[in-house]
Amino acid sequence: MRQYFIARFLSIIPKLLVITMLIFFGLKLLPGDPLARLVNPEEMSGASLEQMEAKREELGLNDPVIVQYVRWLGNMLKGDFGYSLTSHSPVRKIIAQRFPATLEICGLAMIFAAFFGLLMGCQCARHRNTALDYGNTVIGLIGSSFPGFFVAMCLIMLFALKLKWLPTGGRMTVGETGLLARLKYMVLPSFCLGFSMIANVMRMTRDSMLDVMNRDYITTARAKGEKEGVIFAKHVFRNGCTPVILLLIGRFSLLVGGSTIIETVFNYPGMGMLMITSISASDYQVAMMVLLLAAVMVLLLSAVGDVIIALLDPRVRFGKA
Amino acid sequence: MDTQNTILQIDHLKTRFKVGKKTVYAVNDVNLSVARGHVQGIVGESGCGKSVTMRTVLQLLSPNAYIAGGDILFAPEPGGDAIDLAKMDRYGEEMRAIRGQKIAMIFQNPMASLNPVYTIGSQIMENLLLHEKVDKEEAKKRIINLLAELGIPEPEQRYNEYPHQFSGGMKQRVMIAIAMICNPGLLIADEPTTALDVTIQAQILRLMLELREHHGTSVIIVTHNMGIIAEYCDDVAVMYMGRVVESGTVRQIFQNPQHPYTRALVRCVPVPGMPKTNDLETISGSTPDASIAFDHCEFEPRCKFATEACRKGFPQAVECEPGHMVSCFARGGQS
Numbered sequence: 001m002r003q004y005f006i007a008r009f010l011s012i013i014p015k016l017l018v019i020t021m022l023i024f025f026g027l028k029l030l031p032g033d034p035l036a037r038l039v040n041p042e043e044m045s046g047a048s049l050e051q052m053e054a055k056r057e058e059l060g061l062n063d064p065v066i067v068q069y070v071r072w073l074g075n076m077l078k079g080d081f082g083y084s085l086t087s088h089s090p091v092r093k094i095i096a097q098r099f100p101a102t103l104e105i106c107g108l109a110m111i112f113a114a115f116f117g118l119l120m121g122c123q124c125a126r127h128r129n130t131a132l133d134y135g136n137t138v139i140g141l142i143g144s145s146f147p148g149f150f151v152a153m154c155l156i157m158l159f160a161l162k163l164k165w166l167p168t169g170g171r172m173t174v175g176e177t178g179l180l181a182r183l184k185y186m187v188l189p190s191f192c193l194g195f196s197m198i199a200n201v202m203r204m205t206r207d208s209m210l211d212v213m214n215r216d217y218i219t220t221a222r223a224k225g226e227k228e229g230v231i232f233a234k235h236v237f238r239n240g241c242t243p244v245i246l247l248l249i250g251r252f253s254l255l256v257g258g259s260t261i262i263e264t265v266f267n268y269p270g271m272g273m274l275m276i277t278s279i280s281a282s283d284y285q286v287a288m289m290v291l292l293l294a295a296v297m298v299l300l301l302s303a304v305g306d307v308i309i310a311l312l313d314p315r316v317r318f319g320k321a
Numbered sequence: 322m323d324t325q326n327t328i329l330q331i332d333h334l335k336t337r338f339k340v341g342k343k344t345v346y347a348v349n350d351v352n353l354s355v356a357r358g359h360v361q362g363i364v365g366e367s368g369c370g371k372s373v374t375m376r377t378v379l380q381l382l383s384p385n386a387y388i389a390g391g392d393i394l395f396a397p398e399p400g401g402d403a404i405d406l407a408k409m410d411r412y413g414e415e416m417r418a419i420r421g422q423k424i425a426m427i428f429q430n431p432m433a434s435l436n437p438v439y440t441i442g443s444q445i446m447e448n449l450l451l452h453e454k455v456d457k458e459e460a461k462k463r464i465i466n467l468l469a470e471l472g473i474p475e476p477e478q479r480y481n482e483y484p485h486q487f488s489g490g491m492k493q494r495v496m497i498a499i500a501m502i503c504n505p506g507l508l509i510a511d512e513p514t515t516a517l518d519v520t521i522q523a524q525i526l527r528l529m530l531e532l533r534e535h536h537g538t539s540v541i542i543v544t545h546n547m548g549i550i551a552e553y554c555d556d557v558a559v560m561y562m563g564r565v566v567e568s569g570t571v572r573q574i575f576q577n578p579q580h581p582y583t584r585a586l587v588r589c590v591p592v593p594g595m596p597k598t599n600d601l602e603t604i605s606g607s608t609p610d611a612s613i614a615f616d617h618c619e620f621e622p623r624c625k626f627a628t629e630a631c632r633k634g635f636p637q638a639v640e641c642e643p644g645h646m647v648s649c650f651a652r653g654g655q656s
Contacts, residue, residue, distance in 0.1 A: 216433040224448040225420035235436050313438055314483040
C-alpha cells in the first residue's frame with residue numbers, strides 16, 4: 001500500500017521534467033533580452049553594455065542550454081521564479097498573492113459540484129425514471145448549457161445589485177481579511193464555476209450507480225437481508241464513486257481554465273485574472289509561471305485522485321485492475 | 322401443509338415482468354413441494370423460469386417484476402406454522418429477517434457475486450451480524466471455522482483477503498460460507514456450478530451434500546444439467562415455460578419419465594455404454610416467446626403426442642405413482 005503511494009508520487013517527476021523543459025524552452029524562444037526577466041530591472045537601469053555582458057556571463061546566459069536548464073530548475077526549486085516585465089516585482093511574490101485566491105474559489109466550486117453532483121446523481125439512481133430523476137436532470141442541464149459569464153451576470157444582478165446580500169466582486173474589503181470575511185466574496189464565483197460541473201458529475205454519478213446497482217454482488221447483499229439504504233451506502237456508493245472521482249479530478253484543470261472568465265466577471269484577483277493581464281501585457285515570465293503552476297497542480301491532483309481510488313478499491317492497491 | 326416433512330411449498334405461483342408495455346409471463350403456475358432435509362433439483366432449459374421461481378421465493382426480483390398470484394409457504398420449524406413469503410413486502414422487515422437467516426441463496430456467477438472492495442471476512446461477517454447478536458471476536462472465530470470446514474486452506478489468512486485474490490471455485494466456497502454462517506434451514510443454489518470447471522463442480526456439489534449431512538439443511542439446486550440432478554439430488558422437478566410439468570424422486574423421473582418433455586430431456590443426454598448407433602433424441606423447435614400468454618399447454622407446439630385436447634387448455638397434475646406428479650393430457654390429465 002505505502003509502496004503504491006510512493007510509486008505513484010515518484011511517477012510525477014518525469015512528467016514534471018517534460019513540462020518544465022517545454023516551459024523553459026518556451027521562455028528561451030521568447031523575444032527580448034532574457035536579462036530583463038532574470039534580474040531586478042531597477043538594479044540594471046543605467047548599466048553600461050560591458051556591465052550587462054558581465055552580468056550575462058555571471059548568470060550563465062552564455063552557457064550551453066542544458067546547463068542553463070538545470071540551473072533554472074535549481075532556481076525554481078529555491079523559489080526563484082524571475083521578475084515580472086511590467087510590475088518589476090518578483091514573480092514568486094505575485095503568485096503567492098494570486099494562487100491562494102484561485103485555489104479558494106476552485107476548491108469551493110469543487111466541493112459544491114461534488115456535493116450536489118453526487119447527492120443529486122444518487123437521488124436520480126435510486127429513484128430512476130421518476131419526477132425527481134427528471135427534475136434533477138433539468139437543473140443539471142441548465143447549469144451546463146448556460147455559459148458561465150451569463151450565469152455570473154444574472155447572479156450579480158440578483159444577489160448583489162437587487163438584494164444586496166453579496167458583493168459584486170473583489171476578494172476582500174480593507175480591514176477584513178479573515179476567511180469568513182472572504183467567504184461572501186467567494187460564494188458567487190464558486191457557485192458559477194461549480195454549477196457548470198454539476199450536470200456532468202450528476203450524470204456520471206447516476207449512470208455509475210445504476211451500473212453498480214445491477215451487479216450480482218448487490219443481489220448478494222440483498223440476499224443477506226440488508227436494508228436497501230445500507231446496501232446503497234455500503235455496497236453501491238463505494239464502488240460507484242470511483243469514475244466520479246476521476247471525473248472531478250480531471251475537471252479541476254478545466255476549472256482553473258474556466259476561472260479566467262469568471263474571475264474577470266467578478267473582478268476577482270486570482271490566477272485566471274493574472275493570466276489574462278500578463279498575456280495582454282506580454283509579461284511572458286509571469287504567464288509561463290502561471291502555466292507551470294497549473295500543470296503542477298494537475299499532476300499533483302491526479303496523483304491524489306489515484307491515491308483516493310486506491311484507498312477505495314483494493315484491486316488497484318494490489319496492482320490488479 | 323405438512324410442516325413436519327415439508328419445508329417449502331409453492332402453490333400456483335405466478336411471477337411476471339413489466340417490460341415497457343409488454344408483460345413477460347416468466348412463472349405461470351408453479352406447484353412445488355420441497356421435503357425437509359432433501360436435496361431438491363429443479364431442471365429445465367434456459368428461460369423456463371427456474372431461476373425466477375427461486376428468486377421469487379426470497380423476492381430478490383428486479384423492480385419491474387411482481388408476483389401475480391399464488392403462495393409460497395415456508396415452515397422454518399418442523400411441526401411449526403408455515404408463513405406465506407409471497408404476501409410479504411419485498412423491502413419489509415419480515416422479508417429481511419428471512420433472507421440470509423432462514424433461507425440463504427447462492428448464485429450462478431461467483432466471480433461477480435462478491436463485492437470487490439471488501440474483504441471476504443467482512444462480507445461473511447455482514448450476514449452474521451445482521452441476524453445474530455455476537456461479539457466480533459466470537460463471530461470471527463465462527464467464520465474461520467466455517468471457512469476451514471468448507472475446505473478453504475489457511476482460513477485465518479484468507480479471512481483478510483479480497484475477492485480478486487480468490488479463484489472461481491474458492492469464491493463459490495466463500496459464497497456458501499456467507500449463505501451457511503447463520504445455519505439457514507433452506508439453501509437455494511441457483512446454478513451454483515455453471516460458471517465453474519467440471520472438477521470444481523464436483524467439489525462444490527459434494528460440499529453441499531456434506532452441509533446437508535452436518536447441518537440438516539434442505540437444499541434446492543437449480544440446474545440445466547441432468548447429470549447433476551441424477552448424481553446429487555433426491556427429488557427433481559422438471560420445469561417448462563414457467564410450469565412444473567413433472568416431479569418426483571430422481572429414480573422415478575429417470576427410470577419412468579412420463580411427460581413427453583421429460584422423456585426427451587432424459588434421452589438427449591448420452592449415457593456411457595449406450596450403443597454407438599443410437600441417435601440422441603432432440604426436441605424440435607425452441608421455447609415460445611414468454612411475452613405471449615398461452616391459453617393451452619405450452620409444450621403442445623413441440624409435442625409429438627399432441628391431440629385436440631392439448632390445444633384447448635392446461636392439464637392438471639395427476640399422481641401417476643406415489644409421489645410422482647405429471648401434468649399432461651396424454652397421461653390422463655384433465656383441464
